[in-house]
Amino acid sequence: MFSFSFPVKAIIAITSAITFSGLFAYSPIINAADHNYADDKKVWSFKDAVITAQKNDPWLSGNKHQQQAIEAMSHAASSLPDPKMSIALANLPTDGFDFAQEGMTQLKVGITQMFPRGDSLAIKNQQLRIQSEAYPFQRSDREAKVAVTVGSLWLDAFRVQQSITLIEKNRSLFEQLVDVAQASYSSTLGKTRQQDIVRAQLELTRLDDRLDILAQQQNAYLGMLSQWLSMAFLANTTQETIDALSQLHDMKLTMQLPQLDLIHKGLASAHSESNKLASNNNWLSVEELAQHFAKHPAVFALDKKILATKTGINLAEQAYKPEWGVNASYGYRDDDPMGNSRADLFSVGVTFDLPLFTDNRQDMTVKSAISATEAVKTEKILLLRQLLGAFSSAQGRLSRLNSRKTLYNTRLLPQIHDQAEASLTAYTNDDGDFSEVVRSRIAVLNAEIEQLKIAVEEQKIILELNYLFVGSLTTNHTFENTSAMLQQTFAQREETL
Numbered sequence: 077m078f079s080f081s082f083p084v085k086a087i088i089a090i091t092s093a094i095t096f097s098g099l100f101a102y103s104p105i106i107n108a109a110d111h112n113y114a115d116d117k118k119v120w121s122f123k124d125a126v127i128t129a130q131k132n133d134p135w136l137s138g139n140k141h142q143q144q145a146i147e148a149m150s151h152a153a154s155s156l157p158d159p160k161m162s163i164a165l166a167n168l169p170t171d172g173f174d175f176a177q178e179g180m181t182q183l184k185v186g187i188t189q190m191f192p193r194g195d196s197l198a199i200k201n202q203q204l205r206i207q208s209e210a211y212p213f214q215r216s217d218r219e220a221k222v223a224v225t226v227g228s229l230w231l232d233a234f235r236v237q238q239s240i241t242l243i244e245k246n247r248s249l250f251e252q253l254v255d256v257a258q259a260s261y262s263s264t265l266g267k268t269r270q271q272d273i274v275r276a277q278l279e280l281t282r283l284d285d286r287l288d289i290l291a292q293q294q295n296a297y298l299g300m301l302s303q304w305l306s307m308a309f310l311a312n313t314t315q316e317t318i319d320a321l322s323q324l325h326d327m328k329l330t331m332q333l334p335q336l337d338l339i340h341k342g343l344a345s346a347h348s349e350s351n352k353l354a355s356n357n358n359w360l361s362v363e364e365l366a367q368h369f370a371k372h373p374a375v376f377a378l379d380k381k382i383l384a385t386k387t388g389i390n391l392a393e394q395a396y397k398p399e400w401g402v403n404a405s406y407g408y409r410d411d412d413p414m415g416n417s418r419a420d421l422f423s424v425g426v427t428f429d430l431p432l433f434t435d436n437r438q439d440m441t442v443k444s445a446i447s448a449t450e451a452v453k454t455e456k457i458l459l460l461r462q463l464l465g466a467f468s469s470a471q472g473r474l475s476r477l478n479s480r481k482t483l484y485n486t487r488l489l490p491q492i493h494d495q496a497e498a499s500l501t502a503y504t505n506d507d508g509d510f511s512e513v514v515r516s517r518i519a520v521l522n523a524e525i526e527q528l529k530i531a532v533e534e535q536k537i538i539l540e541l542n543y544l545f546v547g548s549l550t551t552n553h554t555f556e557n558t559s560a561m562l563q564q565t566f567a568q569r570e571e572t573l
Contacts, residue, residue, distance in 0.1 A: 121332075122231075147204075149204050160189075163183075165183055186423075189403075207384045214373070232536075301327070382456065406421070473537050484523070496519065
């Protein structure tokens with residue numbers, strides 16, 4: 077037990093002053109200027125993580141190679157098939173195999189050129205070219221998805237990092253409470269009981285357990301994040317990048333929460349007027365949403381796929397037309413046994429097929445192409461429904477988050493802090509219960525962590541909404557500068573709340 081030569085209330089008052097100066101001056105979003113890392117490791121900001129992930133994504137490189145392969149195939153498809161050469165020793169007599177014996181015997185050299193049915197070459201070239209035009213939209217969609225995925229992982233890791241910082245700061249508070257309880261209990265002047273000391277020590281142990289759980293979550297999020305930031309196995313990997321890779325398992329994040337802006341002005345207006353969100357008057361109608369989603373790169377990619385399959389119908393219809401071929405041959409004949417010269421022979425001809433029996437081949441081929449087109453159209457319908465559903469979900473969640481954010485900032489947090497201050501004041505004046513002081517401290521910590529969760533979740537939902545409206549960034553269908561626009565779209569205003 078501790079022994080003191082001055083009144084225990086003075087000790088409690090001093091401790092209380094220290095506690096309040098450390099606790100209530102703290103904000104759940106920490107300013108980076110107040111935090112210095114002990115090492116020289118790279119500190120990853122939200123923007124750095126997103127841009128690096130997009131830059132190091134091997135999927136984008138593979139998609140470009142696929143596009144180049146289709147483009148090369150389209151050029152090859154427009155070429156005529158190679159001509160066929162034939163060399164034959166024709167009509168050689170079997171009684172002596174004498175080349176000059178019979179007038180019909182000849183050395184024949186021929187060439188044949190086939191011409192595909194109808195306009196199948198041009199149509200096949202067009203179909204492959206349309207297929208290749210879908211790849212830039214696929215890459216734009218992929219870059220936007222990477223921004224959402226990596227951004228969400230970064231925000232989750234940030235939330236865990238800041239929660240750990242919050243708990244570590246509050247842990248010193250509970251250590252002070254344990255010291256106060258022990259001092260009061262040993263002096264026998266206050267109303268502190270042994271169970272109060274045990275309760276304070278128990279809460280301290282629970283904080284340690286929460287820190288372990290958060291550290292486990294942090295390792296999980298950082299591990300998933302390092303998958304996107306790593307340059308391993310890329311062609312331009314250097315020793316420097318390998319050394320940087322070794323630090324990704326314990327990467328550090330900036331201490332500022334990004335403040336993302338919504339792409340669509342209508343959404344931005346609704347986002348700022350959180351008190352009107354419940355009525356949904358500021359949100360876009362289904363018709364307006366359909367117009368915006370029609371510009372989404374994923375929808376554009378499906379439009380190209382639909383157009384390519386429609387071209388496939390036209391290609392299948394060419395099977396009703398005949399396939400033509402032109403052949404020419406030259407036959408060399410030797411002189412007759414009397415020494416008289418024989419004339420050489422030249423032949424030319426045309427071949428073509430007659431597509432008369434079309435029921436089980438041409439008709440079924442066209443039917444298959446039509447069904448393939450309708451199947452891709454259903455993919456577009458499903459995608460639009462998915463985008464509409466995602467917007468509806470994000471809309472409702474953002475609305476409720478704004479309500480909770482307002483509630484926490486204006487009422488809940490001030491009331492919890494007032495309760496904590498009142499319980500500590502009452503206990504200092506020997507008019508309160510120590511367990512109530514502990515409960516109020518825990519309530520303050522939980523409320524601050526929950527406030528942090530709300531702020532992080534809000535940014536994650538804005539990420540989702542920006543992905544849905546990423547098609548609004550461009551008015552043309554080429555998406556040549558989509559990568560730069562995406563980086564600007566998912567960039568942040570780093571501010572402290």
